[in-house]
Amino acid sequence: MTDDSTRLAVLIDADNTSSKLIKEMFEELAGYGTITVKRAYGDWTNPHLTGWRDVLLGNAIAPQQQFAYTYGKNATDSALIIDAMDLLYSGNVDGFAIVSSDSDFTPLATRLRESGKRVIGVGGRKTPKAFVEACEKFVFTEVLTGVQTPPETVTGTTTDSTTESTKADQPRPIQSVLTKALNRVDTDDDDWASLSALGNHLNRTDPAFDARNYGFGKLSELVKAQPFLETKTVIGAGGRGRLWLRLKGRRPAEEKAPVAVAEKPVKKAAAVKKVAKKAAKKTAAKTAKKASGRSSA
Structure with a gap:
């Protein structure tokens, strides 16, 4: 749901981002708030960025020129970070969208979140995991159109020399993800969890979680398609339906309770009966002994 009261600053590392999905990116970010600042950083004298010209004009993005003072050093990153801190202290924005696949922005994302933003x-999916985890939410450009972005469309060079193990992984097996989440969220007595509780938990624990990574447009569509889950829709006040789900094989509380409650009385009754039987035998033996004594006398 869109929160129009949240003011967002979109800061784009043009040296490390393709211009081909900018329109889709802004449509995605519109769901997180009202975009009040749009800036793109790069050395616009570099021929690699010529494809950005029409994109900047067509989307009202303010280009921020940053010359490469020294070969091999990314001055664009520094300019973006300085502007982000200026915007933070100005108090004119509530959140930031950092558009880049570069891990150099990990400390910036961490600092902004510490300030409550x-x-x-x-x-892209090549983004190092450290930067992904530093964000509250991370959107892979590959899911914006449902197709993989060809590597050659990304301009400039990546400063990261990270290995595959430190990059954002491919989506984890969905059964493992949802099972772990459902075992942690609040449920009712019959193990039903609301879709909203599940979604909130997934967003808190995995910034890159997105139903589109698994080929579904919404989380509700994703869970309904899983054979290991069962779902139900509960109609609430105003006729609005709420989706609930649980793992298959979980028995309702009313089916579990009688077994647990019934076992104890049965065992207890058997024990009492056994003790009574022993006592009766002892009494009978004593009576017989006394009777035997009288007859001999």
Whole structure:
């Protein structure tokens, strides 16, 4: 749901981002708030950025020129970070969208979140995991159109020399993800959890979680398609339906209770009966002994 009261600053590392999905990216970010600042950083004298010209004009993005003072050093990153801190202290925005696949922005994302600001990251799957985890939410550019972005469309060079193990992984097995989440969220007595509780938990624990990574447009569509889950829709006040789900094989509380409650009385009754039987035998033996004594006398 869109929160129009949240003011977002979108800061784009043009040296490390393709211009081909900018329109889709802004449509995605519109769901997180009202975009009040749009800036793109790069050395616009570099021929690699010529494709950005029409994109900047067509989307009202303010280009921020940053010359490469020294070969091999990314001055664009420094300019973006300085502007982000200026915007933070100005108090004119509530959140930031950092568009880059570069791990150099990890400390910036961490610092902004420490100041209570929302941080949404946007980048390719090659983005290092450290930057992904530093953001409140991370959107992979590959899911914006449902197709993989060809590597050659990304301009400039990546400063990261990270290995595959430190990059954002491919989506984890969905059964493992949802099972772990459902075992942690609040449920009712019959193990039903609301879809909203599940979604909130997934967003808190995995900034990059997105139903589109698994080929579904919404989380509700994703859970309904899973054979290991069962779902139900509960109609609430105003006729609005709420989706609930649980793992298959979980028995309702009313089916579990009688077994647990019934076992104890049965065992207890058997024990009492056994003791009574022993006592009766002892009494009978004593009576017989006394009777035997009288007859001999």
